[in-house]
Amino acid sequence: MSGTLYTFPNSFRSNKILVAAEYSGHKVTVDPAFVVGETDKSEAFLKKFPFGKVPAYESGDIRLFETNAIAYYVGNAQTRGADKEAEVLQWISFADNVVQPAACTWVYPTMGIMQFNKQNTEKAKSDLKAALTTLNTYLSTRTFLVGERVTQADITLACTFCMLYEHVMEPAFRDAYGNVNRWFVTLVNQPEFKSVLGEVKLCSKMAQFDKKKFDEIHGKAGGKKGGEDKKGKGQQTGAGDSKPKPKSEPKAEEQPAQTKPKKDPWAGLPETTFDMDAFKREYSNDKSTGHLQSIKYFWEHFDKEKYSLWTSTYKFPEEFALGFMAGNLVEGMHQRIEGTRKHCMAWQQIYGRDKKPKYRLTGLWFWRGQDLLFLRNESWQVDYESFDWRKLDPGSDEAKKMVEFYFNGPETDGEYEIKDTKVFK
Structure with a gap:
């Protein structure tokens, strides 16, 4: 093969x-x-x-x-978990939806990829501590996550933890999680891991927000003089440094914009007549019943050739044991896609009911361009894979119904009752 x-x-x-x-x-x-x-x-x-x-x-x-x-x-059968595939998938989901978002929120600002937000960073640390505490207890009687051999559960979670161990989980932080440390070190020293990751070195001091690097990466997207030369220079540092210890430097995945960090994600898109700021003001100031005024404004001005409409549905609603968990997920997602705000607006609605799954999270989005906007910048891709995305035909009756539905924020969709609406604008 x-x-x-x-x-x-x-x-x-x-x-x-x-x-x-x-x-x-x-x-x-x-x-x-x-x-x-x-x-x-x-x-x-x-x-x-x-x-x-x-x-x-x-x-x-x-x-x-x-x-x-x-x-x-x-x-193969071993990595898939043989007859325990469901358990393997459980830990893969845990890595993707619990550890990875928090890890990126904490680590990316230290590498200049994202703007630092103290509240979000503290919440990410808190979420990780909770996850590590549970994982530490679980691993107290186990060598690996599922069964007696390495599976994709171990591979996925360990690769996700790498950025934490290499950049921010200093000894004072990680010492409380001895079982997790033992599990991680055991894995990254396996020949199969080392052939891919090389020598993984645990950080000795917690990295902090690097404003200078952030300004270098993001400050030239608008075309500052000399940006191209400095962009190339920036690529030669970090993951591409010629120093003989590449594993102690940030990895390319952890600096997703590193290949072309200064490129404007919206570059190349045709000009549009739609004024996003004007629409957002119209929507925010609309006091009419059912937002009829802003709905009318939207359809009169929406540039269907230059903008696209999408629906989103969270794939794993069973994870939401309580409604606030869905709210926290949405707020974190909105913080991580801050850079899209100029050309994007979204309504994400959290619904609840008595029977399982108790909650669900759906949304309506529109943004400049006809493709998924998350693909324009690697740092925006932390959450989007956890959703099913569907593009709407703006001329269809379905699109009109969706706009009316989400602009209004109805109390029920017929099966679930609305608990909260998070508007990204």
Whole structure:
């Protein structure tokens, strides 16, 4: 078995795939010619992978674009968990939906990728402490997460924890979680892990927000003089540093904009007549019943050629034991996509009922462009894979009903009662 993986170097998502392949013996070749922002935007690539997502995998007629699906495919009975696949999937979900969002919220600002927000960072630390405490107890009688051998559960969670251990989980923080530390160190020192990750060095001091690096990465998106030269220089530091200790430097996945950090995510889109700021003011000031005034304004001014309408549905509603958990997830997501606010607006509604699943999270979004806006910037992609996305035809009756439904924020959708509406504007 063999195939080609399209990705950029040191992607923590791709590492999950490559480590699985090491265990199964599946030969995976990383395309050396891949350039993020170019290869994945090319006609040839989009013909194979219409969503333009990476990592992407090709083997004969098989073409896959979701990390977990690719890892499953290149794995074997051991990594899949044999007769315990549900338990493996449980921990993969835990890594993707509990650990990863909190890890990115905490680590990315220290690398200049995201703006620092004290409240969100403290909440991320709190969420991680809760997750680590539970995991530490669970591992007190276990070597691995599922069964007696390494599975994709261990691979996915360990690769997700790498950025934490390498950048922010200093000894004073991690010492309380001895069982987790033992589990992590055991894994990253396995030959299959080391062949992909190299030598993983645990940080000795917690990294802090790097405002200078943040300004360098984000301050030139508007085209400051000399930005291109400095952008190239920025790429030579960090993950591409020539120092002999690359694993102590930030990885490319942890600096997702590193290949072309200064590029404006909205560059190349045609001009539009739709004034997003004007619409947001209209919506915010609309006191009419059912938001009829802003609905009318929306359809009179909406540029359906330059903007697109989408619905979102959270894939894992069973995770919401309490309603506030859904609210916290949405607030964290909105903070992480702050950079989209100029060209995006969304309504995310949390509904509840008595029987299981007790809650569900759905939404209506519109943004500039016809593709998924999350694909325009790697740092916006923390949460979007946890949702099912569906593009609406703006001329359809369904689109009109959806706009009316979400603008109004009805008390019920017929089965669930509304608990909260989070508007991103």
